[in-house]
Amino acid sequence: DTAVSQTPKYLVTQMxxxxxxxxxxxxxxxxxxxxxxxxxKFLKIMFSYNNKELxxxxxxxxxxxxxxxxxxxxxxxxxxxxxxxxAVYFCASSxxxxxxxxxxxxxxxxxLVL
Amino acid sequence: xxxxxxxxxxxxxxxxxxxxxxCNYSYGGTVNLFWYVQYPGQHLxxxxxxxxxxxxxxxxxxxxxxxxxxxxxxxxxxxxxxxxDTAEYFCAVNAWGSGGYNKLIFGAxxxxxxxx
Numbered sequence: 001d002t003a004v005s006q007t008p009k010y011l012v013t014q015m016x017x018x019x020x021x022x023x024x025x026x027x028x029x030x031x032x033x034x035x036x037x038x039x040x041k042f043l044k045i046m047f048s049y050n051n052k053e054l055x056x057x058x059x060x061x062x063x064x065x066x067x068x069x070x071x072x073x074x075x076x077x078x079x080x081x082x083x084x085x086x087a088v089y090f091c092a093s094s095x096x097x098x099x100x101x102x103x104x105x106x107x108x109x110x111x112l113v114l
Numbered sequence: 115x116x117x118x119x120x121x122x123x124x125x126x127x128x129x130x131x132x133x134x135x136x137c138n139y140s141y142g143g144t145v146n147l148f149w150y151v152q153y154p155g156q157h158l159x160x161x162x163x164x165x166x167x168x169x170x171x172x173x174x175x176x177x178x179x180x181x182x183x184x185x186x187x188x189x190x191x192x193x194x195x196x197x198x199d200t201a202e203y204f205c206a207v208n209a210w211g212s213g214g215y216n217k218l219i220f221g222a223x224x225x226x227x228x229x230x
Contacts, residue, residue: 004157040222041202041222041223041225042220042222042223043158043204043220043223044220045217045218045219048215048217050215055215056215056217058217090157090158092158097215097216098216099144099145099146099165099208099216100146100163100165100166100208101216102148102160102163103160103218104159104160105150105157105158105159106157107156107157108157
């Protein structure tokens with residue numbers, strides 16, 4: 001009964017490769033997010049989608065391209081991976097995009113770029 | 115720009131000790147405030163949140179937080195910690211992103227270690 005799921009859980013790859021991370025939520029939420037957590041545990045929003053439309057894009061390099069095929073899915077594709085992309089990536093969802101909404105997080109995808 | 119400061123990066127306590135984790139934010143408008151917890155190897159989950167009403171908010175597992183508007187603070191408290199409270203704690207505030215949508219700004223986190 002996982003509410004927000006991500007695949008893969010771990011991803012080890014070489015610099016320059018392209019990779020994707022998938023996220024699915026079964027909560028019926030309208031809004032989904034991608035966050036990056038760096039090695040110091042600092043958590044920063046990257047993107048947010050509301051009903052499949054991009055609503056937040058936080059100055060993320062254009063090597064990162066989110067895609068939302070439907071409102072239950074938000075995938076993250078990363079081109080030309082760099083060492084600095086190594087981090088834990090969390091997907092989250094909320095009922096709506098309002099300020100008081102609780103966000104529900106996935107288990108994270110630990111990306112290591114060698 | 116909106117920001118969230120968590121003063122303690124690492125806190126070490128013995129079981130049954132009282133806990134207070136500081137959180138201050140900078141944002142001039144109406145705020146919604148959150149505390150999230152990340153247990154070792156697990157995902158973030160909500161402890162409690164404030165968006166209106168009583169400034170003393172009670173959350174899960176005996177945690178509470180008090181919103182003090184004049185101090186721009188939202189400190190997290192627990193009267194008696196347990197070993198199972200060992201985790202990373204994140205304070206967050208909602209902020210307006212580009213296009214008029216809300217986003218969460220997280221603090222840097224406080225790592226709590228509770229020793230038996």
